[in-house]
Amino acid sequence: MKTSIATVSISGELPDKLAAIAAAGFDGVEIFENDFLAFDGSPADVGKMVRDHGLEITLFQPFRDFEGMPEPHRARTFDRAERKFDIMQQLGTDLLLVCSNISPISLGGVDRAAADFHELGERAGKRGLKVGYEALAWGRHISDHRDAWEIVRRADHPNIGLILDSFHTLSRKIDINSIRSIPKEKIFIVQLADAPLIDMDLLYWSRHFRNMPGEGDLPVAEFTRAIAETGYDGYFSLEIFNDQFRGGNANAIAVDGYRSLIYLGDQVRRSPGAGSLTVAPMPERAEIKEIGFIEFAAADEEAAELIATLKTLGFRKTTTHRSKQVDLYRQGDIRVLVNTDEGGFAGASYAVHGSSAYAVALVVDDAKRALERAVALNAEPFSQPVAPGEVEMPAIRGVGGGLVYLLDDKTDLGRIWDIDFVPVTEDSGVESAGLRRVDHIAQTMPYEEMLTWVLFYTSIFEAGKTPIVDIIDPAGVVRSQVVENVSGALRITLNGAENRRTLAGHFIAETFGSGVQHLAFDTDDIFATAAALRRNGFRALHISPNYYDDVEARFGLDPELTERLRAENILYDRDEHGEFFQLYSPTYGEGFFFEIVERRGYRGYGAANAIFRIAALKKHLRPEGLPKIIG
Numbered sequence: 001m002k003t004s005i006a007t008v009s010i011s012g013e014l015p016d017k018l019a020a021i022a023a024a025g026f027d028g029v030e031i032f033e034n035d036f037l038a039f040d041g042s043p044a045d046v047g048k049m050v051r052d053h054g055l056e057i058t059l060f061q062p063f064r065d066f067e068g069m070p071e072p073h074r075a076r077t078f079d080r081a082e083r084k085f086d087i088m089q090q091l092g093t094d095l096l097l098v099c100s101n102i103s104p105i106s107l108g109g110v111d112r113a114a115a116d117f118h119e120l121g122e123r124a125g126k127r128g129l130k131v132g133y134e135a136l137a138w139g140r141h142i143s144d145h146r147d148a149w150e151i152v153r154r155a156d157h158p159n160i161g162l163i164l165d166s167f168h169t170l171s172r173k174i175d176i177n178s179i180r181s182i183p184k185e186k187i188f189i190v191q192l193a194d195a196p197l198i199d200m201d202l203l204y205w206s207r208h209f210r211n212m213p214g215e216g217d218l219p220v221a222e223f224t225r226a227i228a229e230t231g232y233d234g235y236f237s238l239e240i241f242n243d244q245f246r247g248g249n250a251n252a253i254a255v256d257g258y259r260s261l262i263y264l265g266d267q268v269r270r271s272p273g274a275g276s277l278t279v280a281p282m283p284e285r286a287e288i289k290e291i292g293f294i295e296f297a298a299a300d301e302e303a304a305e306l307i308a309t310l311k312t313l314g315f316r317k318t319t320t321h322r323s324k325q326v327d328l329y330r331q332g333d334i335r336v337l338v339n340t341d342e343g344g345f346a347g348a349s350y351a352v353h354g355s356s357a358y359a360v361a362l363v364v365d366d367a368k369r370a371l372e373r374a375v376a377l378n379a380e381p382f383s384q385p386v387a388p389g390e391v392e393m394p395a396i397r398g399v400g401g402g403l404v405y406l407l408d409d410k411t412d413l414g415r416i417w418d419i420d421f422v423p424v425t426e427d428s429g430v431e432s433a434g435l436r437r438v439d440h441i442a443q444t445m446p447y448e449e450m451l452t453w454v455l456f457y458t459s460i461f462e463a464g465k466t467p468i469v470d471i472i473d474p475a476g477v478v479r480s481q482v483v484e485n486v487s488g489a490l491r492i493t494l495n496g497a498e499n500r501r502t503l504a505g506h507f508i509a510e511t512f513g514s515g516v517q518h519l520a521f522d523t524d525d526i527f528a529t530a531a532a533l534r535r536n537g538f539r540a541l542h543i544s545p546n547y548y549d550d551v552e553a554r555f556g557l558d559p560e561l562t563e564r565l566r567a568e569n570i571l572y573d574r575d576e577h578g579e580f581f582q583l584y585s586p587t588y589g590e591g592f593f594f595e596i597v598e599r600r601g602y603r604g605y606g607a608a609n610a611i612f613r614i615a616a617l618k619k620h621l622r623p624e625g626l627p628k629i630i631g
């Protein structure tokens with residue numbers, strides 16, 4: 001599989017775009033005409049710059065409003081094409097993309113268009129160039145790749161072929177199967193883009209909302225599979241028009257793009273009939289069996305406050321690390337590590353972000369293979385020295401520069417608590433609150449980063465994503481999307497903040513980056529848990545009484561249940577699968593908090609309650625700009 005990306009997909013000036021594209025690992029680049037026109041240098045200069053980066057120019061585009069023009073426009077259109085051929089020869093590329101005509105004066109007729117292409121093929125052939133025809137989803141006469149293919153077929157010229165673009169085909173829900181009967185040598189190149197499902201005008205959707213394969217909702221893998229089944233093994237080229245990417249970080253977008261293509265190739269490679277596609281093999285997506293631990297970096301009073309909170313939540317210190325200042329707090333299957341070591345990555349993380357849950361360990365079937373896949377997908381591996389005899393945990397860098405450790409039961413990784421830790425007996429003076437496991441981990445990030453991390457998790461791990469929902473904060477909207485696996489062992493909510501006045505935005509600004517903003521633990525009996533927490537001295541987040549009147553009316557609750565919810569500050573929700581109960585802590589530090597949930601079949605995350613608990617949580621934050629009050 002040869003990889004390419006259109007310059008239009010990346011932010012910045014042409015030289016910056018090319019540098020980012022090359023650094024990310026692409027083999028080729030489509031030169032988008034506007035990027036070329038805005039660049040102060042000759043076509044030959046651009047060609048040299050591209051090749052100096054080790055890239056190939058896969059095509060020059062777009063050439064618009066060509067086929068079916070009445071005279072005298074027709075003659076002028078051919079003159080225009082000759083001028084573009086001149087540029088292509090100086091650039092050093094042999095393929096021109098012609099997109100279907102949108103001009104109101106263009107004439108229909110498959111044979112007329114085929115004749116135009118035949119003549120263009122003659123002219124291109126004289127110069128050793130080729131022309132590919134692409135059906136725009138909003139083309140005036142041609143808006144379907146099947147019609148474009150019929151024109152190419154009738155043009156019957158070796159220098160005229162078809163260009164398939166997943167967006168144009170999938171946005172119109174055109175039968176993918178129709179691709180399988182196109183001869184592979186007539187497919188000159190394949191362009192790929194995904195998009196979120198939004199019901200809007202096709203042109204506007206395409207020009208502003210495309211995203212990388214796997215980031216949206218279109219069946220791009222099925223589309224690619226159909227192409228692979230033709231035997232095509234040429235370039236797959238990303239062509240992403242996206243407002244956010246245009247303003248984003250060129251390097252990060254290019255890395256995401258490359259990851260999306262490699263991941264797509266891997267998905268297609270695994271299906272029967274895709275044998276022609278040359279893709280380097282990598283281990284399959286790793287199945288997450290449980291959350292191994294969550295590790296906080298903390299120091300001084302913040303560490304003391306965290307430990308005190310963990311105790312009121314019913315956690316007990318059970319073991320301590322042999323060589324580092326790291327203690328393990330346990331309850332049910334939940335393991336929370338508190339790392340107060342000044343050395344190592346935890347110390348460095350603390351210095352930058354303050355106390356935070358900077359590392360999460362995921363238990364997979366085979367940690368080594370999971371790491372291998374992550375690295376194949378350009379994740380950044382992480383390691384640091386360990387003391388002799390201690391276990392070296394494979395890890396990759398995750399959200400906000402934090403760590404994702406990978407554990408398994410196959411190796412010493414499964415015995416890490418016996419090897420690296422020694423038991424302690426400490427009377428914590430608190431009772432267990434019946435917390436059983438981690439329900440979900442909420443990571444907060446700037447909105448622009450969300451697609452990056454959705455792709456990161458779903459490409460490396462066996463997990464799917466839910467649609468994005470809007471969470472209303474009194475100071476703005478926060479977008480939330482869930483990455484989860486079928487067993488429920490992995491549930492991560494990604495929250496994208498657009499401004500710093502929201503609870504999520506405040507957290508990012510004050511902790512200097514993205515990270516885990518809250519942890520949700522699961523109980524079998526929320527009322528028993530609430531009572532135990534109260535006895536431990538835990539103070540639940542106070543919820544407005546108005547909420548309970550509404551919830552009782554909305555769900556038709558028994559007033560006795562409403563009264564119990566109100567007394568314990570428990571939030572309630574229901575979906576078609578069952579009921580949901582939520583209890584929150586106040587915020588700590590710059591907006592971190594804990595949540596406790598009981599699921600009675602319910603599958604969501606209480607989005608309907610978010611507006612109420614966010615308003616309540618925000619009351620605990622110090623006002624913006626005021627100095628922190630100690631003590």
Ligand SMILES: O=C(O)c1ccc(O)c(O)c1
Pocket residue numbers: 061062097099134136165191206207239
């Ligand atoms: O939006 C457009 O006009 C446009 C141009 C060229 C393409 O290849 C395409 O997919 C869309």
Ligand SMILES: [Mg+2]
Pocket residue numbers: 134165191239
């Ligand atoms: Mg296209």
